Amino acid sequence: MKTFSIAIHGGAGTLVKGLMTEALETQYRKALKVARNAGYDVLKNGGTAIDAVETAVKLLEDSPLFNAGKGSVFTAEGTHEMDAAIMEGKNLEAGAVSLITGIKNPVSLARDVMDKSYHVFLAGEGAMQFAKGLDYKVENPDYFYDEVRYQQWQGIKDTEGFQLDHSVKKDGKFGTVGAVACDQNGNIAAATSTGGMTNKKWGRVGDSPMIGAGNYANNKTCAVSCTGSGEFFIRGVVAYDVSCLMEYKELSLEDAAYEVINKRILEIKGDGGLIAVDAQGNIAMPFNTEGMYRACKSSNGEEEISIYK
Numbered sequence: 001m002k003t004f005s006i007a008i009h010g011g012a013g014t015l016v017k018g019l020m021t022e023a024l025e026t027q028y029r030k031a032l033k034v035a036r037n038a039g040y041d042v043l044k045n046g047g048t049a050i051d052a053v054e055t056a057v058k059l060l061e062d063s064p065l066f067n068a069g070k071g072s073v074f075t076a077e078g079t080h081e082m083d084a085a086i087m088e089g090k091n092l093e094a095g096a097v098s099l100i101t102g103i104k105n106p107v108s109l110a111r112d113v114m115d116k117s118y119h120v121f122l123a124g125e126g127a128m129q130f131a132k133g134l135d136y137k138v139e140n141p142d143y144f145y146d147e148v149r150y151q152q153w154q155g156i157k158d159t160e161g162f163q164l165d166h167s168v169k170k171d172g173k174f175g176t177v178g179a180v181a182c183d184q185n186g187n188i189a190a191a192t193s194t195g196g197m198t199n200k201k202w203g204r205v206g207d208s209p210m211i212g213a214g215n216y217a218n219n220k221t222c223a224v225s226c227t228g229s230g231e232f233f234i235r236g237v238v239a240y241d242v243s244c245l246m247e248y249k250e251l252s253l254e255d256a257a258y259e260v261i262n263k264r265i266l267e268i269k270g271d272g273g274l275i276a277v278d279a280q281g282n283i284a285m286p287f288n289t290e291g292m293y294r295a296c297k298s299s300n301g302e303e304e305i306s307i308y309k
Contacts, residue, residue, distance in 0.1 A: 007296035054111055071144075081203075085193075096120060176228075186280075188219055225274065257285075290308065
């Protein structure tokens with residue numbers, strides 16, 4: 001039987017060890033473990049990589065700890081605008097949604113775009129019409145309210161500033177969630193979901209829902225889910241860049257992921273991290289920030305739940 005594996009992330013950035021309470025750190029580790037294990041169980045029971053990544057990301061979206069789904073940050077208008085993408089590596093099928101509101105699990109809507117429409121990417125009001133056509137429940141804004149997120153927003157509301165998540169300083173970072181997996185058949189998949197930037201305006205969209213930028217999967221190379229300063233990840237076409245280095249320069253998964261995160265993205269002053277798997281079940285989780293919420297599990301015994309370097 002082939003090696004099967006899963007990796008998940010819950011954002012990268014200024015996660016300075018001394019600034020998080022022990023109780024909060026315990027909550028984060030528990031949430032990562034629950035999501036990782038649920039996705040791994042799908043694989044262990046013979047399920048597909050695409051089902052595994054959707055299962056894991058939905059659980060991360062349901063947690064208020066992460067900037068996706070329930071824990072999404074506030075926009076400049078005081079609303080929540082969420083983005084998500086999902087892709088499978090066998091046939092390069094993909095689905096993505098952006099600027100959606102009130103949807104509990106954006107990753108599932110992205111999956112439905114892939115499975116139930118002729119399109120890849122739906123946004124805004126059109127994406128909401130598509131969701132309503134599939135009888136998605138539109139949650140009350142109260143469902144997405146989180147006091148910590150609200151206070152983050154209050155600190156920069158009515159200013160020109162915006163804030164990436166999990167930060168102690170203005171340019172601190174992130175909270176996007178994602179998962180990548182390789183199943184028993186050697187098929188791989190990736191999913192990414194985010195609430196974007198605190199105080200974002202003008203319908204800003206980051207890298208998370210963009211196929212090739214924040215999310216990508218191809219059985220020939222790898223499946224990648226990114227987290228970081230989205231504008232730079234878009235400009236660096238980061239997820240696809242890892243795949244290209246493997247396909248055209250024949251780098252290993254580890255070397256390709258390292259090259260992109262610790263060299264190429266830094267050259268344009270981007271920061272963040274990514275998780276990746278290949279069709280052999282190998283895992284890479286590089287980041288160039290102080291920390292990245294991450295966890296992985298493989299049928300070869302590899303297992304990890306980490307926050308800091």
